[in-house]
Amino acid sequence: MSQPLQQRTQFDPGSSLQVPERKRGLATEIWKHRKQYLAISPFYILFAVFGLFPILFSMYLSFQKWDGIGVMTFNGVNNYQFMVTDPEFWKAVGNTLLIWIYSTIPMLFFALIIAFLLNASFVRFRTFFRIGYFLPNVTSLVAVAIVFSTVFSNNYGLLNYILSQFGADPVEWLNKTWGIQLAVSIMVIWRWVGYNAIIYLAGLQSIPTVLYEAAKIDGATGIQSFFRITIPNLRPIILFTVITSTIGGMQIFTEPQVLVGNDGGVSGGGLTIVLYLYREAFVNNYFGYGSAVGWGMFILIALISLINWRVVQGGGAKDE
Numbered sequence: 477m478s479q480p481l482q483q484r485t486q487f488d489p490g491s492s493l494q495v496p497e498r499k500r501g502l503a504t505e506i507w508k509h510r511k512q513y514l515a516i517s518p519f520y521i522l523f524a525v526f527g528l529f530p531i532l533f534s535m536y537l538s539f540q541k542w543d544g545i546g547v548m549t550f551n552g553v554n555n556y557q558f559m560v561t562d563p564e565f566w567k568a569v570g571n572t573l574l575i576w577i578y579s580t581i582p583m584l585f586f587a588l589i590i591a592f593l594l595n596a597s598f599v600r601f602r603t604f605f606r607i608g609y610f611l612p613n614v615t616s617l618v619a620v621a622i623v624f625s626t627v628f629s630n631n632y633g634l635l636n637y638i639l640s641q642f643g644a645d646p647v648e649w650l651n652k653t654w655g656i657q658l659a660v661s662i663m664v665i666w667r668w669v670g671y672n673a674i675i676y677l678a679g680l681q682s683i684p685t686v687l688y689e690a691a692k693i694d695g696a697t698g699i700q701s702f703f704r705i706t707i708p709n710l711r712p713i714i715l716f717t718v719i720t721s722t723i724g725g726m727q728i729f730t731e732p733q734v735l736v737g738n739d740g741g742v743s744g745g746g747l748t749i750v751l752y753l754y755r756e757a758f759v760n761n762y763f764g765y766g767s768a769v770g771w772g773m774f775i776l777i778a779l780i781s782l783i784n785w786r787v788v789q790g791g792g793a794k795d796e
Contacts (some may be wrong), residue, residue: 538767548764555768565769567744568752569776571657575748576725578661584717587669591676592706606677609670620663621734625650628659628735650736653745660731660746668724672717679713680706715788719781726777729754749773 506513541551559565590609594602612620627634628649636646649655683706691701707714732746738755740747753773757766 534767534770537764538771540764542763543761544763551764555765556772558765559768559772564744564747565749565752565772568740568747568749571740571745572726572728572748575657575660575664575728576722578657579664580718580721580725582661583665583669584672584714584721586665587672587717588676588710590669590673591680592702594673594677595680606674609673611670612667613671615667617667617730618734620667621731624659624663624731625735628655651742653743656732656736656741656745659735660728663731663735664725664728668721672721675713675717676710679710683709711788715785718784718788722781722784723777726773726780749776 537548538555539551539553540548541555542548593599594605594609599605626632629636630646630648630650633646633649635649639646647655649659687705687709688701691705696704727750728748729750732740732748732751733754735741736746738751738759740751749769750773753766753769756762756769
């Protein structure tokens with residue numbers, strides 16, 4: 477009786493006695509490749525300290541009441557309840573969505589047109605233009621905001637000077653809600669249109685030229701080729717740019733903060749979600765509530781990105 481039992485214990489792969497051997501095997505493999513793991517460990521250590529820990533701590537902090545110095549006190553879901561009932565929070569959400577709509581749609585449209593022109597064979601000095609269009613993306617955002625604040629200045633701005641040359645009255649751009657949102661949207665467009673154009677250009681260069689040649693032989697016009705060949709083949713890249721633009725558009729902070737200040741300007745026209753979070757957390761010292769606002773913004777970005785993905789993918793399924 478002892479011999480069959482011994483064989484079953486030795487060869488049964490489902491036996492619990494095999495688990496320590498598997499653990500030892502995993503530990504042996506890790507020790508065997510310890511130099512490789514040690515080489516890549518700085519990234520994971522830095523990510524755990526400066527990425528994962530802040531995320532987890534902000535989740536914990538969103539259920540606390542804390543001014544940044546004193547003792548934390550458990551606040552339950554009161555921070556989230558106050559957030560969904562605060563009119564200023566929803567005003568910040570509405571301002572952010574409007575600025576996102578005003579900036580994202582023209583930005584991606586202009587980026588696609590610029591990429592199409594840069595990909596054309598009749599354009600000379602294409603490398604120079606590519607660098608020129610991408611240059612605003614690496615320019616200091618604070619410097620850009622300061623320059624645009626002088627352009628849209630109420631009294632001595634460049635736009636008002638141009639209007640005065642045509643006999644028009646000056647416009648107090650930064651004292652009106654629509655003027656603040658227009659200024660912020662133009663800053664976003666100016667900064668990111670070149671970045672998205674370079675991405676679209678890479679996508680255009682990956683489309684086989686034989687498709688355009690076959691369409692030309694069949695008598696297709698340039699507009700028909702653009703909508704029947706270019707757009708369908710660029711759909712994954714368009715989806716990528718829409719989602720990244722959504723994430724960036726929902727996180728607008730520096731432009732309105734430098735342009736009109738922490739309060740969002742007159743009537744709060746420039747108050748975005750991140751600016752509202754910054755004001756509540758770092759100006760009013762409501763760190764628990766600021767964390768709750770951050771998680772609310774995360775949920776909002778996820779929902780809008782999911783909607784964008786479904787819209788773009790849904791259009792692709794119908795075309796197929």
